Amino acid sequence: MSGALGVAVLGAGHMGADHIRRIGGTVGGARVVAVADPDTARAEAAVAGRPGVRVHGDALAALDAPGVEAVLVASPEAAHEEALLAACARGLPALCEKPLTPGSASALRVVEAEARLGRRLIQVGFMRRYDAEYAALKSLLDSGRLGRPLMLHCRHRNVSSPPHFTSSMLISSSVSHEIDAARWLLGQEITAVTVLRPAPSSGAPEGLLDPQLVLFETSGGAVVDVEIFVNCGFGYEVRCEAVCEHGSAQVGDARAMVVRSAGGAREEVPQDYLVRFADAYDREVRAWVAAARRGRAEGPSAWDGYAAAVVAEAGGAALRDGRRTEVALERRPALYG
Amino acid sequence: MSGALGVAVLGAGHMGADHIRRIGGTVGGARVVAVADPDTARAEAAVAGRPGVRVHGDALAALDAPGVEAVLVASPEAAHEEALLAACARGLPALCEKPLTPGSASALRVVEAEARLGRRLIQVGFMRRYDAEYAALKSLLDSGRLGRPLMLHCRHRNVSSPPHFTSSMLISSSVSHEIDAARWLLGQEITAVTVLRPAPSSGAPEGLLDPQLVLFETSGGAVVDVEIFVNCGFGYEVRCEAVCEHGSAQVGDARAMVVRSAGGAREEVPQDYLVRFADAYDREVRAWVAAARRGRAEGPSAWDGYAAAVVAEAGGAALRDGRRTEVALERRPALYG
Amino acid sequence: MSGALGVAVLGAGHMGADHIRRIGGTVGGARVVAVADPDTARAEAAVAGRPGVRVHGDALAALDAPGVEAVLVASPEAAHEEALLAACARGLPALCEKPLTPGSASALRVVEAEARLGRRLIQVGFMRRYDAEYAALKSLLDSGRLGRPLMLHCRHRNVSSPPHFTSSMLISSSVSHEIDAARWLLGQEITAVTVLRPAPSSGAPEGLLDPQLVLFETSGGAVVDVEIFVNCGFGYEVRCEAVCEHGSAQVGDARAMVVRSAGGAREEVPQDYLVRFADAYDREVRAWVAAARRGRAEGPSAWDGYAAAVVAEAGGAALRDGRRTEVALERRPALYG
Amino acid sequence: MSGALGVAVLGAGHMGADHIRRIGGTVGGARVVAVADPDTARAEAAVAGRPGVRVHGDALAALDAPGVEAVLVASPEAAHEEALLAACARGLPALCEKPLTPGSASALRVVEAEARLGRRLIQVGFMRRYDAEYAALKSLLDSGRLGRPLMLHCRHRNVSSPPHFTSSMLISSSVSHEIDAARWLLGQEITAVTVLRPAPSSGAPEGLLDPQLVLFETSGGAVVDVEIFVNCGFGYEVRCEAVCEHGSAQVGDARAMVVRSAGGAREEVPQDYLVRFADAYDREVRAWVAAARRGRAEGPSAWDGYAAAVVAEAGGAALRDGRRTEVALERRPALYG
Structure with a gap:
């Protein structure tokens, strides 16, 4: 790939807006081409001053927008599973803010979808x-x-x-x-x-x-x-x-x-x-862009997202019961x- | 009391020798007048260059030596109970290296003896x-x-x-x-x-x-x-x-x-x-001497020694069983x- | 400007190679389009894997190469004055590694050329x-x-x-x-x-x-x-x-x-x-690119480069004479x- | 010497009072036996609760008081020379708060007096x-x-x-x-x-x-x-x-x-x-007491006090003239x- 990677950003909240600012700012080699948020006014605000970025109310529409080559998932966690499965179906590399999905069962479905695909497309946003x-x-x-x-x-x-x-x-x-x-x-x-x-x-x-x-x-x-x-x-x-x-x-x-x-x-x-880990976010997105330009994903995987979900659920039980x-x-x- | 406090030191091992050096060195207002250790050669070595300090093989003999007004217990922990009960019986303020005694049952006997006496004579060596x-x-x-x-x-x-x-x-x-x-x-x-x-x-x-x-x-x-x-x-x-x-x-x-x-x-x-807490040991003994010159004990008490023993025994059980x-x-x- | 800023890099030594790596790497919004070094083999090595970058033996030729919109001067200091005057003549924003020139007289000539131009085009590489x-x-x-x-x-x-x-x-x-x-x-x-x-x-x-x-x-x-x-x-x-x-x-x-x-x-x-100030170099070049895309220069100026030269010359005299x-x-x- | 060193303290101001508190407190092996201060009320206050310490309005009277074996000079610097010469004349070890004397000429007289004596009796209070x-x-x-x-x-x-x-x-x-x-x-x-x-x-x-x-x-x-x-x-x-x-x-x-x-x-x-160097003051006085009990002085010498005075005078001239x-x-x- 010689041009900049075309990225669709899903979600224009706190994290999404920060990533939009980052791509094309401290992170080169990529440009935001589409943003999706049910609150389209918020999406419009996040892309103000960037001519040519298309705003969508619907995430899947953004994935199918022209020029989209990769997707950054910063929508609420309830929307992650659908977005990630759609990215896998389209062969789009995805960077997904943590958690992968709201629970281990849905996380496992994402893992299985990617495993069936046979190659890694998903990176989870464990920026540390x-x-x-x-x-x-x-x-x-x-x-x-x-x-x-x-x-x-x-x-x-x-x-x-x-x-x-x-x-x-x-x-x-x-x-x-x-x-x-x-x-x-x-x-x-x-x-x-x-x-x-x-x-x-x-x-x-x-x-x-x-x-x-x-x-x-x-x-x-x-x-x-x-x-x-x-x-x-x-x-x-x-x-x-x-x-x-x-x-x-x-x-x-x-x-x-x-x-x-x-x-x-x-x-x-x-x-x-966002202050403490500003440089880490930059490096994370830079590494993701570099891998996505080669059509793949590296770094924390869907499996890591799934494992975190299982451990967190065990932690919830331990908190409730007071037991190991x-x-x-x-x-x-x-x-x- | 206008002169220096006469101290009997029980035990001339690592800690005992360090305390002997300390009293009359960095700690004023007290002087070692008797040292007891079954290994009298070790005791002699610990008091070398201090004319007038009497060496005993037997702890109780040291307590009864002339000029003894307080006792510093640095003997092996198995010997602590007898020494502390003897100090209580004689009304001698005592500084006892930790642990108070080898277990909570014996520690409780010391607590009870001191409680019967109705005034504190014992300080435990929690130097922190x-x-x-x-x-x-x-x-x-x-x-x-x-x-x-x-x-x-x-x-x-x-x-x-x-x-x-x-x-x-x-x-x-x-x-x-x-x-x-x-x-x-x-x-x-x-x-x-x-x-x-x-x-x-x-x-x-x-x-x-x-x-x-x-x-x-x-x-x-x-x-x-x-x-x-x-x-x-x-x-x-x-x-x-x-x-x-x-x-x-x-x-x-x-x-x-x-x-x-x-x-x-x-x-x-x-x-x-002994390096990290050198100053703490100095202050500990200085505070003990000051209180002992007034015929009493302050700082960590026999009760603190007893409580530590009970918690440590619970810890031993927790370690063994893997349970809270x-x-x-x-x-x-x-x-x- | 909507595309990436086309940069000519003069000098492919330690600093020049580092900047070539930086532009298009951690710094987005710009791309190296020409590199000049009398040692063209060294220049070729520095741009290996970057198709489309033209290598020149002559600095002025690089400034005149197609697509050049700004110039990064990392050549030996003896070559700075000519490069900077040429950049001014062509209206090209320039980032010049320190020192501005080898001495205060030549630095003053650069200052005067820019002052005649009436707008700032030069940023000096004081990355701190x-x-x-x-x-x-x-x-x-x-x-x-x-x-x-x-x-x-x-x-x-x-x-x-x-x-x-x-x-x-x-x-x-x-x-x-x-x-x-x-x-x-x-x-x-x-x-x-x-x-x-x-x-x-x-x-x-x-x-x-x-x-x-x-x-x-x-x-x-x-x-x-x-x-x-x-x-x-x-x-x-x-x-x-x-x-x-x-x-x-x-x-x-x-x-x-x-x-x-x-x-x-x-x-x-x-x-x-290069390790201690890696992030500073990134920020420096990023700030320079952002200003250059608007056709101007900010940050440390030619005047700052001139003043540094005058002070350094006074320091040299003070060192020699041992006097204030x-x-x-x-x-x-x-x-x- | 088997008993505690008898110390006369000259001056009961800030430093003097601190040293009086120190001797017999954190510093053993010595006791204050006489204190001199023209303001005898201040001196009385400094020794309150210490029966048997004699208060004098005159420094030389304190040096000649019964039981005085060493002298700690904490009086105003104008009084140091007389006190130190008197201590030398009496063979009394002296710890003198800095400066040794108000200037290099008087400091040299003290150095010469001690040199004539042929043995060190004076320690200067450079507690660092x-x-x-x-x-x-x-x-x-x-x-x-x-x-x-x-x-x-x-x-x-x-x-x-x-x-x-x-x-x-x-x-x-x-x-x-x-x-x-x-x-x-x-x-x-x-x-x-x-x-x-x-x-x-x-x-x-x-x-x-x-x-x-x-x-x-x-x-x-x-x-x-x-x-x-x-x-x-x-x-x-x-x-x-x-x-x-x-x-x-x-x-x-x-x-x-x-x-x-x-x-x-x-x-x-x-x-x-007094907070930052509390331990240093303790160690300083302890070291002085230990040497004084052997009839001598160690640590910073009268020569060190003299050299400090000469350098300080050169510093004063450099400050005035703005010259090396x-x-x-x-x-x-x-x-x-």
Whole structure:
């Protein structure tokens, strides 16, 4: 392909608009040619100043628009399955914001459709794999210099949770990033989940079990603990320490400017994941564009999206019952190595 | 009291010798007047250059030596109960290295003896309470500025474990410090214990379950996770982050000299608790001497020693059974407020 | 302009090849259409895999090649003046790697040519202005929150110097970045230079005065000290602390992954400016492309390149004579505000 | 000596009272037996609760009081010479707060008196040598692991200056610590001084040249730059980076507790040197007591006090004249090695 990749973006909300800005901005080699959103006014606003981008109320119409060579799925999760199956049917590479679909059953249907196709077209938006610090950690672990990983200690904090966020969404929506990161960093599947529930913070909405301590056991005998605290009030923080046989490695304490003034020495804490992971999103979309121009997908797969869904569902059960819950995955199709 | 406090030191091993050096060295207001150790040659070596210090093979003889006004118990834990009961009987203030006694039953007997006496004579050697960073953390939590504590994340790492260290000693001997620190920092009792066991490190002796992730629930609804890793190979590290409703506070990453040279920017990690907590030991003994000169004990109490023993025993059961284990304490005598 | 900006790259050495890779890679909206290098084999190698890029032995021929809409000057500095005057003559926006030209006299000729033209076409490659940390520092200083800047403490270290590097090049080639950064951060001109010369490091080539401490006074009464050490042996480090009336702000200690293993806690130090400032180069070229597509130039100007040359020449004199040397700039043309 | 060292403390002001508290508190092996201050009420207040300590209005009377075996000079600097000569005459070990005396001429008289005596009795209160971080830096430099030191970058900041502080006192009173630290760390004499004067901070009292950048050249070819800023407003900060042939080492960024809350991640900056160097003062006095009990003095000598005075006077001239000023020391008596 010599020209820019023609992309249809489904969904013009927070993430969709950010991706539209990104494609043609910090990401070259691609251009947005169609945007779909039932709220077409919102879609129009997102493409303002970009002549030639067609706005659609219907996602499938956008996929069939002229010049569409790939699709970026940023619509609500309930719409993901249909969009992904349609992309597979049309042979269009797709980047799908997480979660893959709203649950493991639908995720499995997507996996099976892609497996039948026999080649990867879908990349799931687990952008941490594209963060420079996480990539350095992955590379260090893979090098074997520190020996086998024994534990991961993870912290995941948001300033505040959106309306309608439920206790199980702390796991399915937020910890899903750690589920993927742990599976990827360790190269292992998660086999059991336990959830400890401190008395909720007074800063959390009434009824929300926030924070939680989510514990994973893995197929290789590692243990992962995740603090998830979505109303911590002070910033967006994602930290991870990998404890290995011969040392530990820690990311997420990155420091930029230190300001000393009355009251102490201070570093800013980013308030938002679009700020903290801005470069990771850029790299993610850049990598997706590069692969899509070759007609394929790389990076986090539909299988990774499915596995995250199964683990999150086990986490939901563990949260409800207060018990250790085992995780049962289907057999992994050969396509996913 | 106008002269220096006359101290009998029981036990002239690693800790005992360190305390002998400390009293009269960095700690003023006290002098060692008697040392007891069945290995009298070791005791003689520990007091070399200190004319006038009497060496005994028998602990009780040392307590009865002329000029003894207080006793520092650094003998093997099996000898603690007899020494502490004897100190109570003689009205001698005692500083007892942790653990108070080898188990909760004997610890309770000491508690009951002191409670019958009706005044505190015993301080247990949980020296972290005297560490400047832990003290700052305690003070911050008590101030209420960050709201109620929700979680404590603790790391406790040793270069290597001594011979004969068993899997349950990771909890009873090492994590006992976090048990006390958590109870003290939070002002709450521990109510349940769960232990997760990663596949052991190849750096640990055959058969030793090292590392472990030990999880505590507390009477106030907080959750505490402790990584204990006694063969981490690279240093002695004790870190703690308190996650509260309005912020978090972290200690134990103290940084001194940063050296930049080929290979990166490096900070030294202390190799030993006597190095890491040297100042805390000084302050601990100084505070004990000050109280003992007034004929009393302050700081960590026999009750704290008893509670730590009960929690550690529950931890041992949790480790063995792989199950959440509840903690049942006796009624706290009025003496311990 | 709706298509990608057609760029001629002059020079296919280290920087030129890096920019060729960047344009069409991490930087969208532009494409390399011509490359000039007297060593055409080197130029061919730099464009391998890019069909349609024309290679020239002669710079002016490349400027006149079809489709050229802008020019990136990465040729040896002796060739800059001719290239920039030719770009001005053709109305082509130009990004010129630093230094603008080999000296202040030639730099002034470029300034005057652009001033006669009456609009800015030239951007000089002072990429620090595009570094996220420097940008945060600039923004903080401009906000006035810390009051007036009083001092800048700068460190600039390279692993080792290239062959033929001379003592005065520590200032003209390396410190030129601090000259620009100080002028930009403070919004002031440099008025005097003093250079202190420690006994050279045994790690520096025979005869090279390395390191040096270069001191600037500014028109607003600030003082800037720069450690330049081009054979420090351990890494590429650029740090800056701005000391202001109400506080200080420090950048360049950015920390990514901390690894604890035998020997201490370690952070990697980047070895190369192309690594340390990779994102800054991306942003620099992206900003240049965006402005060039509108037919103009922004960012560091030819005047900034001229001022840096004058200050560097004063620094050379100060180094030679061991004396404080005053800086005399020509009148600034209105074009440069 | 078997009992506690009997100490006369001259001066019951800020430092004197702190030392009185220290002796018998954190420092054992010594007891205050006499205190002298013209303001006897202040002296009485400083020894409240210490029965048996005699208060004198006259310093020499205190030296002659019964039980006095050593003297701690914390009186105003104008009184130091007489006190030190009297201590020498009586053979009493003395710890003298800096400066040794008000100027180099009187300092030389003290040096000569001690040299005639033929043994060291005087220790000057340059307490940084007893700070754990500075000691680690000294030890690293002496090890030769980083090669020869080339530069020291020093920062010295106070929240605010006391009344009547003059521009030259920034050097003679504050930078005197860096003068001693540089001489000690490098094992070299200072040979020349240059002072750069930024436009004063609006936070400094009218007429005070604050901050200053003070530059030293040394006999071994090293260069030392010192930012002195005594009205920085935010804290007491003392930092030092030693740049060597094979790496750099940095102290003074010590970090204790990190608090994350709205606004960022924050570390406290100490507000006062008695806080920042509390442990150093303890160690200093402890080391002095230990040597004094053997009838001698170690640590920073009268010669160090004299050299600091000469360098400070050169600094004053450099500040006044705006010129590089050479430093001329007398011949060093053999007593000072």
